[in-house]
Amino acid sequence: MNEENNEEINRRDFLMKTGLWLGGIASLTALIPVVGGIFAPLLKTQKQTWRTVGLEKDFVIGTTSLVKFINADPEPYAGTTAKSAAWLRRETPNKFVAFSVNCTHLGCPVRWEVNADLFMCPCHGGVYYKDGSVAAGPPPKSLTQYMVRVYKGEVQIQTAPLPLTNLNATNS
Amino acid sequence: MSVLKKIAHWLDDRTGLRETLLPLLKHPVPPGAKWSYVFGSATLFCFMLQVVTGIALAFLYQPSAENAYHSLQFITHEATLGNTLRGIHYFGASGMIIFAGVHMMRVYITASYKYPREMQWISGVFLLFFTITMGFTGQLLRWDSNGVWSSVVVAEQMGRVPLIGKYLARLLLGGDTIGGQSLSRFFALHVFIFPALIFMFIGLHIYLVFRNGISEPPKAGRLVDPKTYRLWYKNMLKEKGVSFWPNAAWRDAIFSSLVVLAIVLLAVFIGPPELTAPPDPSLVLANPRPDWYMMPIFALFALMPPNIESYVIFIGPILTIIFLLSLPFISNKGERSPLRRPWAVFGVLCVVVFLGALLMIGLQSPWSPHFDTKPLTVQNLSLSNADSTTQNGVHLFYTKGCQYCHKIGDYGGLKGPDLSFVARRLSIPEMKIRIVNGSKEMPAYGGMLSKDELDALVQFLSTRK
Numbered sequence: 116m117n118e119e120n121n122e123e124i125n126r127r128d129f130l131m132k133t134g135l136w137l138g139g140i141a142s143l144t145a146l147i148p149v150v151g152g153i154f155a156p157l158l159k160t161q162k163q164t165w166r167t168v169g170l171e172k173d174f175v176i177g178t179t180s181l182v183k184f185i186n187a188d189p190e191p192y193a194g195t196t197a198k199s200a201a202w203l204r205r206e207t208p209n210k211f212v213a214f215s216v217n218c219t220h221l222g223c224p225v226r227w228e229v230n231a232d233l234f235m236c237p238c239h240g241g242v243y244y245k246d247g248s249v250a251a252g253p254p255p256k257s258l259t260q261y262m263v264r265v266y267k268g269e270v271q272i273q274t275a276p277l278p279l280t281n282l283n284a285t286n287s
Numbered sequence: 288m289s290v291l292k293k294i295a296h297w298l299d300d301r302t303g304l305r306e307t308l309l310p311l312l313k314h315p316v317p318p319g320a321k322w323s324y325v326f327g328s329a330t331l332f333c334f335m336l337q338v339v340t341g342i343a344l345a346f347l348y349q350p351s352a353e354n355a356y357h358s359l360q361f362i363t364h365e366a367t368l369g370n371t372l373r374g375i376h377y378f379g380a381s382g383m384i385i386f387a388g389v390h391m392m393r394v395y396i397t398a399s400y401k402y403p404r405e406m407q408w409i410s411g412v413f414l415l416f417f418t419i420t421m422g423f424t425g426q427l428l429r430w431d432s433n434g435v436w437s438s439v440v441v442a443e444q445m446g447r448v449p450l451i452g453k454y455l456a457r458l459l460l461g462g463d464t465i466g467g468q469s470l471s472r473f474f475a476l477h478v479f480i481f482p483a484l485i486f487m488f489i490g491l492h493i494y495l496v497f498r499n500g501i502s503e504p505p506k507a508g509r510l511v512d513p514k515t516y517r518l519w520y521k522n523m524l525k526e527k528g529v530s531f532w533p534n535a536a537w538r539d540a541i542f543s544s545l546v547v548l549a550i551v552l553l554a555v556f557i558g559p560p561e562l563t564a565p566p567d568p569s570l571v572l573a574n575p576r577p578d579w580y581m582m583p584i585f586a587l588f589a590l591m592p593p594n595i596e597s598y599v600i601f602i603g604p605i606l607t608i609i610f611l612l613s614l615p616f617i618s619n620k621g622e623r624s625p626l627r628r629p630w631a632v633f634g635v636l637c638v639v640v641f642l643g644a645l646l647m648i649g650l651q652s653p654w655s656p657h658f659d660t661k662p663l664t665v666q667n668l669s670l671s672n673a674d675s676t677t678q679n680g681v682h683l684f685y686t687k688g689c690q691y692c693h694k695i696g697d698y699g700g701l702k703g704p705d706l707s708f709v710a711r712r713l714s715i716p717e718m719k720i721r722i723v724n725g726s727k728e729m730p731a732y733g734g735m736l737s738k739d740e741l742d743a744l745v746q747f748l749s750t751r752k
Binding site: 154156157159161181183186189190191192193194195196197198199200216217220221222223224225226228230231232233235237238239240242244250251252253254255275276277279280281 | 351352353354435436439440442443444446447449452453454456457458460461462463464465466467468469470565566567568569570571572573574575585588589593594596597654655656658686687688691692702725726727728729730731734735
């Protein structure tokens with residue numbers, strides 16, 4: 116009688132544990148693609164590429180102009196969000212500088228005030244000189260620059276991630 | 288027995304609705320719970336309004352980076368009553384945030400978070416943060432220029448978090464930049480994840496109200512003692528308790544109905560905020576501004592010293608959450624009456640004044656250049672007869688951007704000092720020094736002005752006395 120009872124308890128215990136383990140495994144297998152889908156942006160290598168933004172001859176020396184380009188790897192359904200912009204300055208015949216439009220304070224789009232020779236941010240009042248260095252306001256560092264090159268008479272910019280300001284930058 | 292009654296009887300017998308719901312409706316509550324107890328239910332009704340109007344909006348909305356903006360244009364300008372629907376959802380969000388805040392203040396002032404209601408407070412703190420997150424993600428879903436740039440601003444804030452900031456920002460945007468995935472992610476957060484969390488926590492919050500009872504209106508000198516409170520509360524309910532429905536619930540019903548009516552009226556007569564430019568990150572002439580409930584934070588970013596900013600962005604929210612969650616453990620017994628807890632009342636007042644002041648200054652944004660300021664003219668300065676150098680100075684004052692930040696008369700921005708009477712306090716050489724060298728808050732114009740331009744500007748400014 117006792118033995119039978121023990122057997123019954125062992126059986127129940129085994130089945131209960133099997134049920135819990137199986138449930139755990141089933142949930143885990145189902146969760147892998149869920150987590151994968153949500154965290155995919157961390158796993159995917161983010162591409163960078165050179166984009167032509169205009170012809171070398173069209174940029175006047177000493178001027179700054181807005182250039183637009185398509186991000187490195189936009190989704191087919193990205194629409195207008197596939198676009199980015201940069202402020203391109205031709206300093207000398209051979210020297211181009213491209214600034215990110217994102218203010219280094221909190222990322223708002225800075226605008227080039229052509230007569231004042233300044234970049235100004237509409238959000239919290241950040242101001243930069245024409246070389247991208249901070250002129251006034253809360254920005255902790257100069258405007259971030261893109262890589263620029265001239266290739267067969269075309270000016271090209273290397274796409275880059277949204278420039279993030281981190282703790283180190285704010286301390287320097 | 289009529290047929291209807293028979294059906295009702297059958298349903299009740301098979302489902303047990305009455306025996307489940309009646310005790311909840313009729314459960315005894317402390318007497319004297321007056322109008323200050325209506326804000327929680329008003330928040331709940333605002334949430335229900337958000338769920339219903341949110342579902343209706345989902346019938347019309349396209350959650351795609353490419354088309355969301357067009358569908359919002361459609362909702363706002365073409366869909367039948369779409370504008371009103373958006374308006375209700377907008378003012379409903381405002382209502383939910385306001386009443387959640389007022390409810391929280393009431394609970395704090397009357398110390399209802401003390402024993403045994405600590406978990407009510409804690410679940411409420413979570414609900415407050417979920418609600419604010421809903422408000423913010425909802426603003427992004429408009430997916431206009433404001434939505435795009437606001438997402439950039441949030442990504443930048445996350446980027447300031449030490450070590451993992453870069454990954455947080457990338458998770459938020461679904462990539463290294465704003466792109467096709469960004470909106471889908473905000474949509475999933477706003478429509479699935481946070482509503483689900485809110486449902487769960489509201490369930491817990493209300494279950495706890497039934498389990499621990501509504502806190503009785505406090506009386507000075509009647510202390511909460513965890514050892515005796517539950518028994519005392521039970522006896523008090525037995526002696527003096529009144530049935531929740533209808534004795535206490537009629538106030539909730541009336542107040543919440545008025546709130547919903549007010550929201551609908553605001554939606555009809557004021558309507559939702561107009562959409563800004565299309566969601567194109569290459570359109571840089573944007574002027575990103577959050578909705579009013581995020582404005583205090585926006586203002587804080589402009590006003591706090593830049594060298595502490597990275598720490599405040601990261602540590603500020605953590606400290607706030609830790610403080611709010613630990614409150615019922617710091618003080619969970621003793622006096623509840625605001626009459627005996629003047630510092631609590633004072634603290635709430637301080638928070639209200641602080642947030643209110645930040646909101647007002649945020650709406651004004653005096654730190655931002657006024658790009659849309661109308662150019663000063665020699666006519667409105669009565670300088671038509673002045674020499675050409677002075678007149679050129681007036682022109683330069685606008686074109687060089689001085690006027691974006693400095694006011695003269697009724698024209699110009701508020702960031703820098705008002706220069707209407709600048710010649711009364713500064714001599715010409717002093718003005719030149721300021722303009723050429725700038726300051727921490729003003730660019731050094733030395734490299735950007737020719738000698739003639741500087742002379743013209745200063746000559747014009749010297750007429751301002």
